[in-house]
Amino acid sequence: MSNELDSQSDGSLTVEQAIANLQGEDLGLRVYAAWWLGRFRVDAPQAIDILIAALQDEDDRTEAGGYPLRRNAARALGKLGDVRAVSALVQALACSDFYVREAAAQSLEMLGDPACIAPLITLLQDQVPGTLPAPEPPHLTQPFDAILEALGTLGATKEVSDILPFLDHPVPRVQYAAARAMYQLSPDPQVASQYGDRLVRALANEDLQLRRTVLADLGAIGYLPAADAIAQTRAENSLKLISLKGLLEKQVQIHSASQLSEGAIKVMTLMDELL
Numbered sequence: 001m002s003n004e005l006d007s008q009s010d011g012s013l014t015v016e017q018a019i020a021n022l023q024g025e026d027l028g029l030r031v032y033a034a035w036w037l038g039r040f041r042v043d044a045p046q047a048i049d050i051l052i053a054a055l056q057d058e059d060d061r062t063e064a065g066g067y068p069l070r071r072n073a074a075r076a077l078g079k080l081g082d083v084r085a086v087s088a089l090v091q092a093l094a095c096s097d098f099y100v101r102e103a104a105a106q107s108l109e110m111l112g113d114p115a116c117i118a119p120l121i122t123l124l125q126d127q128v129p130g131t132l133p134a135p136e137p138p139h140l141t142q143p144f145d146a147i148l149e150a151l152g153t154l155g156a157t158k159e160v161s162d163i164l165p166f167l168d169h170p171v172p173r174v175q176y177a178a179a180r181a182m183y184q185l186s187p188d189p190q191v192a193s194q195y196g197d198r199l200v201r202a203l204a205n206e207d208l209q210l211r212r213t214v215l216a217d218l219g220a221i222g223y224l225p226a227a228d229a230i231a232q233t234r235a236e237n238s239l240k241l242i243s244l245k246g247l248l249e250k251q252v253q254i255h256s257a258s259q260l261s262e263g264a265i266k267v268m269t270l271m272d273e274l275l
Contacts, residue, residue, distance in 0.1 A: 015042050022050050027060045031069050038076025051077050052088040055100075064135055067097045074100055078107025086113045093123050098134045102143035109150035117156045120147050124162055138171055145177035149220070152181030160185055173213050176202055180217040196223040203233045211235050219243035222250020224263045231270040244271050 013021075013036055021033040034054060037047050054073035061067055074092055077085035085107070092104035101123065108116045122128060124147045133139045148166060151159060163185070166178035179195045179202075186192035200223070202214045211233055218226045219242055230243045244267050251264035260268075 015044050015047075018042070019044065019047055019050060022047075022054065027069070030054070030057075031060060031072055034069060034072035034076050038072065038079040041079050041081075043080075045082070048077070048080060048082045048084055051080070052085055055088050055092050065096060065132065066135070067095065067100055070095065070097065070100045071103050074103035074107055078103075078110035081111065083111055083113055086111055086116060090116050090119045093119055094128050094130065096130055096132050098132060098140075098143060101131065102146045105143055105146040105150050109146075109153045112154065114154050114156075117151065117154055117159065120150055120154075121156070121159050121162055123147055124151070140171065140174075144169065144171075144174045148174070148177035148181045152177075152184035153220075155185065156181075157185050157187075172202070172205070172207075172210055176210075176214055176217050180221055183221050183223065193225070196221065196225060199223065200226045200229045203229050208235065212239055215239050215243040219246025222247050222253075224251065224267070227263075227267050227270055231274060237274045241271055241274055244274075 013033075015037075018033040018036050021029040022037070024030060034051060037044075037051065051073045055070050055077075057067065057069045057073075060069040070092065074089060077089060089104045089108050089111070093101055095101055095104070105120060105123070108120065123142055124144065126141050128142075131142065133141045134143075144166060148163060151163060156163070160182070163178055163181050166174055167182070169175050169178065176199060179198045183192045183195040183199075186195065196218075199214050199218050203211055203218075203226075205211055205214070212235055215230060215233060215235060216239075218230060224247055227244065227247055230240055230247070233240060248264055248267045248271070251261050251267065255261040255264065
């Protein structure tokens with residue numbers, strides 16, 4: 001392996017060591033190596049093949065039936081951005097481990113291949129046999145929020161009828177994920193704004209964790225009318241800044257980079273006030 005790869009390290013591990021550990025016999029080191037490769041977004045093509053192979057691992061399994069190594073491998077493959085992983089991640093959507101399916105859906109969203117829309121819809125419809133529900137309350141049968149977010153990002157406009165029922169799901173974060181997706185998939189700006197406004201209203205939720213979730217959703221869709229509400233939300237400034245950064249990036253994307261829009265200037269002002 002090149003000296004360039006060898007030099008990449010968090011101070012305790014190099015790329016060469018991480019890849020070697022991922023192929024070793026120590027399960028703890030394998031799980032950490034998979035996490036590390038994703039965390040530092042290592043540009044090492046050979047790591048992709050090894051992480052894909054890890055999605056089939058049977059050695060690292062918890063008493064409850066979970067697959068920690070598969071989870072970290074699935075997460076890492078999304079962060080590394082190599083579309084060679086799409087097929088393996090689609091197969092991982094059928095894993096019995098809820099958190100492997102969740103990580104696979106999130107990574108497929110990152111990789112952006114619309115070919116995975118159909119298997120995501122199948123999972124959304126809870127039609128994948130052999131899968132187990134989440135081990136913690138509310139014991140969702142599938143990672144609906146991750147699936148809905150992926151469908152929104154992937155532009156699943158033909159599948160809107162499958163998404164709409166989740167606006168009334170009993171779990172709030174799933175409702176918010178559906179609203180986020182519908183905002184992204186609605187061609188009419190006025191209709192889309194209804195879903196954006198729904199998320200803004202959710203910032204008043206008494207549950208801090210749900211407010212954090214909505215901040216992430218609003219940042220992901222870059223909904224400019226939410227700027228003031230985001231800045232005033234009862235949550236950590238760091239999370240509000242991340243959300244506002246999403247709004248700012250959206251403004252830069254849709255307007256000329258040579259001249260900041262009024263919306264961009266407003267968002268930057270709010271960010272300065274939070275620093």
